[in-house]
Amino acid sequence: MSESLRIVPLGGLGEFGMNLMVYRWGAESLVVDAGMMFPGEEHLGVDVVIPDLSCLESCGTLHGVVLTHGHEDHVGALPYVLREIGMPPVIYGGMLTVGMVRSKLDEHKLGDAPLQDIAAGEVVKAGPFEIETIHLSHSIPDARGVLLTTELGTMLMTGDYKFDQTPVDGRPADISRLAEVGRDGLLLLCGDSTNADRPGIAPSESSVGPALLETFASCEGRIVVTSFASNIHRVQQVIDAAVELDRRVALVGRSMRKNFNIASNLGIANAPSGLFIQPREIESFPDEKVVVVSTGSQGEPLSALRRMANNDHRDVELHSGDTVVFSATPVPGNERAVNETIDRIHEIGASVVTAKDAPIHASGHGWQEELKLMLNLTKPRFVMPVHGDHQRLRLHASLAHAVGIDPENVFQGRNGLPLEVDANGARFGEDIHAGVIFVDGVNVGEPDDVALRDRREISADGIFIVVATISSEDGAIVADPEVLFRGVAFLEEADALVEDLKDTIEDSLEDAAAAGTRELHLIQEDLHDAVAGLVYEKLRRRPMIIPVVVEV
């Protein structure tokens, strides 16, 4: 046991999001990334989805957490991990990652978390693990691959990456170090699969700047650009284009302002003094002199751009002549929200430019040729694709076959299925059935939350509440029954139904009294069935029925 590695993916293998990997050596463990995912619309009232953390409790001593970069799908579950599992001795990340996570943890009143900036190439020890990070490119600065070494060998978790040869900050991925890792012998590669379906090479982030400039130059009125707030180099390129065209810039949306501030304080972003104007000043500047940089590229309901599209933003009223530039593409699942936002803007009469119209977006995830390059550089003995739905994991596995890795050494995993590696080889272990956890407000809930089931039932057909008051002596009715309902369609009919229901309730109670039934739960059950029957007969719907019988 102590001579074997156990790599347990708790999230990110089967979905885009909630990336979290546990690397275990005997009774000691290390976590790489702790990401969250936004819920689907079927998860009524749920704010955030994170991996089920219960297995972490049995994963022995946790020596630390390493964060590859600052995106929510890699760091968003950290507050919940810290609260559920307790503080690890150390949390490592790049400079910007640490800056963004610190701000996030402060909001969660976890300001005492042991965050520590680690330079690429620096080697630190955490229990039996030697940790080194490797500089890579992604759609946020300071993205790192994580190299973990134990007695058995070295593993590389790439995090999200691309091989951008002309990144905006002039610092391409450290190919040289990756090649060295390959020469020294890599035991296991866990690589990003997000774009495993795209042939070729992702365009460089720096190709976006000239396209933005060209797009802006053809706009006569106001320009509103939306992109991910964490894509600092993108925002920087928007700013540069605005400066070139002599327009002032307003950052709109909380995360846009916050991330730019953090990056700016770290020297990662910069703007000439006097460039920025406040959101409330936008309407008082001439249209052709303004670029608004806004959150909302994913059509998020409360985002600044969605509000503008709904004519509901405090500072910006969109109008004909404005151009809204989407310097982003919809994350899978967000297509509908994004399309709705775009069509609202068209309805207002403003123009829209998307990545379909001009090359104003570049993905932060490498395409097929880049995944193959990573495989060929690092020459891993074993491969387990991560970060993707089942389709992408499978495609990434076939890329590994294509570059000559023995299919027996390529493991197409899933969440909760541990990969066990020892001196004899690698194989899948026993499935621990990792689930997901719904975060609702400040609390963390169970996967098959009964609350969610109730919400679904009520949200389909509504709820009837029936209150009956009977004598504790003989079960006789001592007050008129009350019938209330909420979320029931077609109130007129429902109103008329209430009188019928009261008769039914009285009949049911009288029957129970006559039969000598005195157990409250039996009376309530009868009441439930009588009411449900009549409601279905009249409305052809099955709302939730809640009977309350009070004895006085």
Added chain:
Amino acid sequence: MSESLRIVPLGGLGEFGMNLMVYRWGAESLVVDAGMMFPGEEHLGVDVVIPDLSCLESCGTLHGVVLTHGHEDHVGALPYVLREIGMPPVIYGGMLTVGMVRSKLDEHKLGDAPLQDIAAGEVVKAGPFEIETIHLSHSIPDARGVLLTTELGTMLMTGDYKFDQTPVDGRPADISRLAEVGRDGLLLLCGDSTNADRPGIAPSESSVGPALLETFASCEGRIVVTSFASNIHRVQQVIDAAVELDRRVALVGRSMRKNFNIASNLGIANAPSGLFIQPREIESFPDEKVVVVSTGSQGEPLSALRRMANNDHRDVELHSGDTVVFSATPVPGNERAVNETIDRIHEIGASVVTAKDAPIHASGHGWQEELKLMLNLTKPRFVMPVHGDHQRLRLHASLAHAVGIDPENVFQGRNGLPLEVDANGARFGEDIHAGVIFVDGVNVGEPDDVALRDRREISADGIFIVVATISSEDGAIVADPEVLFRGVAFLEEADALVEDLKDTIEDSLEDAAAAGTRELHLIQEDLHDAVAGLVYEKLRRRPMIIPVVVEV
């Protein structure tokens, strides 16, 4: 008034779906199409969305309904129209349209509807309107444009169309008649805008057959094909390919079987005898000898394919070696459901082929060159684009400008905005603010349904029900208060909260009694606020609170 036309779009201008146009001449009117739309996920519990029909009641004498083709977004609201507005004297459509609609109306117990098959080119009178239909191509047989003539001139509502030069049934769109209409002078063109954003010409439906055959030929195991059940020519081509490869065919899913039967009885589709096998026989045939044709191309939750992907179909258990062929693309808004279905299939280990991998789908809506061809053929004086979101309507309008139609004569409309045409020209009239109606079970509701608001509130944070029993004499508490909740997350904490809430309830009731408050609604209001306050303090959530005070 009597010398002017009023064209009122009630749906389809600003969305894909619920197409319904009212053509009015003085106090007499005609309806073309009556479509529905599937609800967004925010419309909790709503089954179907249809246009608000209230304006139809003030639209004078309804002389008839003309249906362009049998798709749900053109005929799906018909049962509700008939029930709300009453039976019109006649409902016209092509042979297949009438066949499909008759089956639908039978299910709604509206079998006495005056459906009438009208041949393309046949001219009939309905009040002041002369009606003729023109044969066009679409992704369902028997698609027609509708020509309406009044004293003032002729209008053409295209319905959905493409100019397929090699349709599967060998009957291309009647370009000759369209040209004649153009020569005679067309007053108004209302044209399909669905693909106004796609440059070029849509591929022919008959190009799909060879691609399906090639795809099937490379499959070694079982083949499951999904497409729209109403796309009879597509299903025919799947059948032809199966025959060619000596495979048997099973039609799976209610609408797949129903539509094929209707088309087959009308001679529009055919299969060699002995080709079909029953769904329950599928598992007993060798994999390489079967093609399953299934509903579910849009990832619909209860469809046959979605059930297969979830390992939950009675007759088909997907496994590695199976190939699922998506001979359809996601309708905007369905991307997430389709992607989820595809990834489930990958998780099972079966293969997936989509229209991205091979040319196995062709849109039924013409692309830009076809829309321009329609404009040039019919030479309309006025143009109002229909069938599309605001973006497509706008693009269609610019195509009209591009072919030389005076921009002043091109009207970019929206639902509820009537276009008024008389001898002096055309202009928008007063907005009647057309809304939508949610259909929930068998009933038809109001646009801003309070039930929907309640459902949203409850589905976000759940519901607390508080029952207090007090003396009618002095307001004293006569039974322990009851606290129930449903859909509230984190039951453990909620359970602990109940005791605290009971104390709060008793305090509130005692305060009311001491203050001499005897009005039930005031006592309930106080109770509501006290409970809501404590719940928020403890859970940081705002569930719905329903206080019930019973006097005995």
